Amino acid sequence: MRTLTLAPDVVGGWLQLPGSAVAELVGSAGFGFVCVDQQHGLIGDDALLPALQALRATGTPAVVRVPLNEPSAIGRALDHGADGVIVPMVDDAEATAAAVAACHHPPRGVRSFGPTRLGWAPPAGPPRCVVMVESVAAVDAAPAIAAVEGLDAIFVGPTDLALSAGIAPSAQLDDPGYRRMLERVVAAARGRGLPVGIYCASPEHAQHYRRTGFTFFALMSDAAMLLAAAKANLAAASGRTDVV
Ligand code: 3PY
Ligand code: MG
Numbered sequence: 001m002r003t004l005t006l007a008p009d010v011v012g013g014w015l016q017l018p019g020s021a022v023a024e025l026v027g028s029a030g031f032g033f034v035c036v037d038q039q040h041g042l043i044g045d046d047a048l049l050p051a052l053q054a055l056r057a058t059g060t061p062a063v064v065r066v067p068l069n070e071p072s073a074i075g076r077a078l079d080h081g082a083d084g085v086i087v088p089m090v091d092d093a094e095a096t097a098a099a100v101a102a103c104h105h106p107p108r109g110v111r112s113f114g115p116t117r118l119g120w121a122p123p124a125g126p127p128r129c130v131v132m133v134e135s136v137a138a139v140d141a142a143p144a145i146a147a148v149e150g151l152d153a154i155f156v157g158p159t160d161l162a163l164s165a166g167i168a169p170s171a172q173l174d175d176p177g178y179r180r181m182l183e184r185v186v187a188a189a190r191g192r193g194l195p196v197g198i199y200c201a202s203p204e205h206a207q208h209y210r211r212t213g214f215t216f217f218a219l220m221s222d223a224a225m226l227l228a229a230a231k232a233n234l235a236a237a238s239g240r241t242d243v244v
Pocket of ligand 2: 157
């Protein structure tokens with residue numbers, strides 16, 4: 001079982017489809033970690049355990065993107081056996097401190113003690129707390145967010161950030177103002193020695209963001225990969241141009 005590392009250059013996978021076979025398949029691909037997305041993915045609480053068990057069987061570290069910044073959501077993901085959590089929509093230092101506290105038992109934090117699965121299948125290391133910077137307010141607060149004690153990494157949600165800034169999500173590779181926002185987040189994280197990651201809608205996005213200074217990348221979801229491959233293969237087999 002590998003411990004979760006998010007630097008210097010780690011490419012992760014992203015699960016949005018329920019099912020232990022999907023988790024096992026993606027977990028076996030060689031990613032540095034796999035994220036189980038409970039915010040926008042179709043993976044509810046009952047599907048979380050089989051996904052984490054399948055990932056554990058592959059030896060790939062697992063993080064859970066919880067649906068919201070809330071102690072019971074964070075505690076449940078960790079109690080199910082996640083190596084860490086990715087907490088969405090965190091806009092300031094106060095919300096960051098709350099997410100970090102939710103990951104740890106007293107006296108360090110406020111997490112309730114209930115080691116059900118952890119009693120027989122503990123993760124490889126202490127829980128990691130990753131917060132998502134995905135609004136203009138969060139970019140402005142990035143230095144304060146990065147300074148929160150106990151935070152393990154920052155992760156950018158590029159689409160929500162573009163929407164918050166009034167930029168078309170499709171312009172994220174070209175817009176100079178958008179790039180400057182990302183550079184500010186990278187500088188804030190790296191200035192504190194923190195890993196800084198970003199969701200990538202394609203391998204090209206990962207290559208682009210590597211040059212911006214990000215240290216870890218979550219590469220397009222299982223659903224996005226499957227849909228893209230289904231359309232590309234249909235187009236290639238049929239000669240149709242209306243499916244991609
Ligand atoms: C975003 O792009 O906003 C995300 O949260 C990626 O998953
Ligand atoms: Mg988002």
